[in-house]
Amino acid sequence: MLTISLHKPEFLSFSHYGFRNFHKFSRTPSSWTIRAMNNYSGSFETRKKEELSIQVPATSIYSSDTQRLADADLRFDRLQVPEKELMHERKVEFGQFVAREAVIDEEYWTAAWLRAESHWEGINDRYVDNHKRKFAEQEFHAIKRRRTSLHGQKCRCIIMVRKEDKHVKRTVLKGVVGTLDLSVRCLLHEETFPGERVKAPLFCSIHGIGPNRYGYVANLCVAKSARRQGIATNMLHFAIESVKSNGIEHAYVHVHRNNTPAQKLYEKMGFEVIPLELLICASSFNEHEILRKPLHSVSDC
Secondary structure (H helix, E strand, O other): OEEEEEOOOOOOOOOHHHOOOOOOOOOOOOOEEEEEEEEEOOOOOOOEEEEEEEEEOOOOOOOHHHHHHHHOOOOOOOEOOOHHHHOOOOEEEEOOEEEEEOOOHHHHHHHHHHHHHHHOOOOOOOOHHHHHHHHHHHHHHHHHHHOOOEOOEEEEEEEEEEOOEOOEOOEHHHHEEEEEEEEEEEOEOOOOOOOOOOOOOOOOOEOOOHHHEEEEEEEEEEOHHHOOOOHHHHHHHHHHHHHHOOOOOEEEEEEEOOOHHHHHHHHHOOOEEOOHHHOOOHHHHOOEEEEEEEOOOHHHO
16 A cells, blocks of 8 residues: 655745735745555465655755746835936836836836737737746846846846826836837947847957947837837837937847838838848848937937
8 A cells, every 4th residue: 555645835826927926935845755555465374564654855846037036025016116216317208108217126027027928929828827927037037137237238128117196006017018128239240230140250359339339129018008109119219319328329129020010110210121232141130120220429419
């Protein structure tokens, strides 16, 4: 007879925006005990009884991303950051919204979740919620890594939030309605446009000054509930003005060839598709088009 007694491990449960309880993450190790009763008779006169007890070490039920997310001590019942605490932050207001840089981890997570929903939008899969959650966890940590300047390449997470209302207490989750990444990058050796797969020397140089610096926009998305209100256009305007103030001459973006709405949005903002014949390595852009917008420094205006 085999008897197995199990102490049920505690799992995280998820719902809207990936979590149900954000205050405290606890890990309860599981204790597994297996007892085997082996009844056998060596003969009709004697009968031996043995009991075997085995303790199986508990294994973690958390992925590394989930554990790191727990360590971040996120609180999603946290209210929006008061505007008086952002007096020195660069921002642009329009209508009922404000575009600015994300400043707290809860805003980074909400931006990551919006990107996860956008990435998996329209996909009919029974595990889509799990895919979204995993995507958001990875993107959350990626956003925080990209914020660290490396070789002159700086990245900022831009968000669009609802304006503060003294009559309404709004959480971070409800306040962030749009996001994009804005970075200042430098062309690698022999690159003429961002993303070209050129054969650079083993110890190539990065041109961090002059016309080799450029602005790059990526991961633009808007919450479904806030679309068709000019949020994407105004976030782009905020991003372009930000790189112009740094003396950048061009801004670039990659767009999938089948993403017609995005292409129209960028063209409306003054971006132009770069013809393939101008690219050194056109095979780098089989699925995407690269668009460029010329910028003028503030001193030229």
